[in-house]
Amino acid sequence: MTLHLVFNLQGLESCLQRRQPADPIVLMGDGTYALSQSDIECFVLREDAAARGITSNGKNIHGIDYAEFVELSTDHNPVVSWAD
Amino acid sequence: MTLHLVFNLQGLESCLQRRQPADPIVLMGDGTYALSQSDIECFVLREDAAARGITSNGKNIHGIDYAEFVELSTDHNPVVSWAD
Amino acid sequence: MKKLLFVISAPPYTSKRGTAQLEAAMVAAAFDAEVSLVFRGDGIWSLLPDQSAQQVGQRSFAKVLQALGDYEVDQLYVCLDSLASRGVEAAELMQAEGLDLAAQQLLLAEQDAVIGAAL
Amino acid sequence: MKKLLFVISAPPYTSKRGTAQLEAAMVAAAFDAEVSLVFRGDGIWSLLPDQSAQQVGQRSFAKVLQALGDYEVDQLYVCLDSLASRGVEAAELMQAEGLDLAAQQLLLAEQDAVIGAAL
Amino acid sequence: MNFVLAVHGAPHNSNSGEHAIGFANAAIAQGHRIERVFFYHDGVLHGLNSQVTPQGENDLCKAWSELADQGIELAVCIASAIKRGVINAEEQARYEKTSHTLAPGFELVGLGQLVAGIQYADRYIEFPQ
Amino acid sequence: MNFVLAVHGAPHNSNSGEHAIGFANAAIAQGHRIERVFFYHDGVLHGLNSQVTPQGENDLCKAWSELADQGIELAVCIASAIKRGVINAEEQARYEKTSHTLAPGFELVGLGQLVAGIQYADRYIEFPQ
DSSP, X not given: OOEEEEOSHHHXXXXXXXXXXXXXXXXXXXXXXXXXXXXXXXXXXXXXXXXXXXXXXXXXXXXXXXXHHHHHHHHSSOEEEEOO | OOEEEEOSHHHHHHHHHHSOTTXXXXXXXXXXXXXXXXXXXXXXXXXXXXXXXXXXXXXXXXXXOHHHHHHHHHHSSXXXXXXX | OOEEEEEXXXXXXXXXXXXXXXXXXXHHHHTTOEEEEEEOGGGGGGGOSOOOGXXXXXXXXXXXXXXXXXXXXXXXXXXXXXXXXXXXXXXXXXXXXXXXXXXXXXXXXXXXXXXXXXX | OOEEEEEEOSOSSSSSHHHHHHXXXXXXXXXXXXXXXXXXXXXXXXXXXXXXXXXXXXXXXXXXXXXXXXXXXXXXXXXXXXXXXXXXXXXXXXXXXXXXXXXXXXHHHTOSEEEOTTO | OXXXXXXXXXXXXXXXXXHHHHHHHHHHXXXXXXXXXXXXXXXXXXXXXXXXXXXXXXOHHHHHHHHHHTTOEEEEEHHHHXXXXXXXXXXXXXXXXXXXXXXTTEEEEOTHHHHHHHHHSSEEEEEOO | OEEEEEEOSOTTSOSHHHHHHHHHHHHHHTTOEXXXXXXXXXXXXXXXXXXXXXXXXXXXXXXXXXXXXXXXXXXXXXXXXXXXXXXXXXXHHHHTOSOOOBOTTEEEEOTHHHHHHHHHSSEEXXXXX
């Protein structure tokens, strides 16, 4: 199963249009701004969201650190980045 | 009167929303792709459009070179750039 | 004394252009220009409170923004259309006066120069 | 032999990333990878015919694209949604097979690696 | 007329340089004066002296050098420059780097030079990308 | 598990470096191997030796250097690098530049090293911005 790394809002849209529905998504960098707009189920790199002042209160949002990010990467293949 | 330099399609949208209606626009760089989509009256830097393979057949499109670009800049003030 | 408008349309922390824009605005104020600043597009994210930039090893945009006051740069504006299209309420942001597109049109028309309209 | 998909989503000539992507795709083919290429977003502008890049002192993207054939890279695709949203007809472009989003989903799912999805 | 130009984009990731050079040469040909070209953000990378122009591509370094020879000030924002590795001999010594990297004809200046230029010039024209 | 990471964004215009370094350190801590970090496009600017880290900001140069000391290959695409002014002593001589600018721990390589890395590694992970 593919893991999708999303680096901005336009990238999220491109990803959502093209992923398999069950593929997990990690929001990173400016991709974390998506938390203030949508409530898709996803992982989010906690330190990138915190840096930007974004708090996620959605119950489908799973904050992760780099260690958990590495674990997701080993559990999925390939890992595809999106940042249109 | 302000002269607007537009460097991409998103920049054109931002510019159109905020310029005075009579302000002239120069499309440059990736802003020249707008020619294949819209028919607003505008100037276009001819060599940037040609490089990208864009031909303008609209009658409101005025191709210019750098010399004419300089003349437009002296005739207007300020000159504002758009490239969101 | 010229009227200079600084535009911030990129989000903070990925590129560092927004911070550099603030620094330029402070210098302009120190040079006695009449300075205003507008946040639009993804630049509006710069105004979220509670940024913790030290987590990613950067200076906090919010701190640089506060320093603007020391330079008497107090004409801070935010584009209401950019907020609406991102589902953000003005009340969620640090203080900046909301401007609709017509008001931005007027603001632009009275400037001597616009800096970083593309940032 | 791995399946590698190269994505081009930036227009040519402003950044030079598209050309660099083509070069990487050729090297991958020379290394016996199974290579495909998809143009989407503003990357679709790369496929306009009659580019005259020498006018701005650059190499023509179209020429590098033609060289792909020498490396037997012949799986060239273009996103039909990206064309539609830009008002471009597939017939106006240099040859690439049109794919809708469902077909791109299948193409992505069978890759071992995707390179430059962000370009 | 008197112009200040601003270059905000990196050499290989934008057309900022091409646009500014094209404008400057046309303006000079018409008898105008380019008071200063101000390099800001990633634009400061135009002043890096170790760049190699690929065959068949625009030689921007040569074009800048020709503008400098005509007395045009190529002003590189020092704050943007040193963090990107564009340093003169003085900054090399200060930060104990192995070499200076600022191309001939360019100089490192403060942001005040941008503002003073805008205040003084008839036109400020920005080439963002 | 064996990773190849790719860095595509410039140091001060992206978070590519921060993301790749964060990932690499966490992967190593879990006993994984980073086969290679491949710097491409503007990402090659991470290898420029004249950069000065601003006070209070992440010292990426130090972080890269620590990764290199652990035996991780910092592979800089030579085609992307020389046109952006990131050159080693050999390229300095070839193009008659005044100094080399490649930071210790980085090396210039061909695009083949990207492809070979992807072919060999268990995962390819790209940090575009």
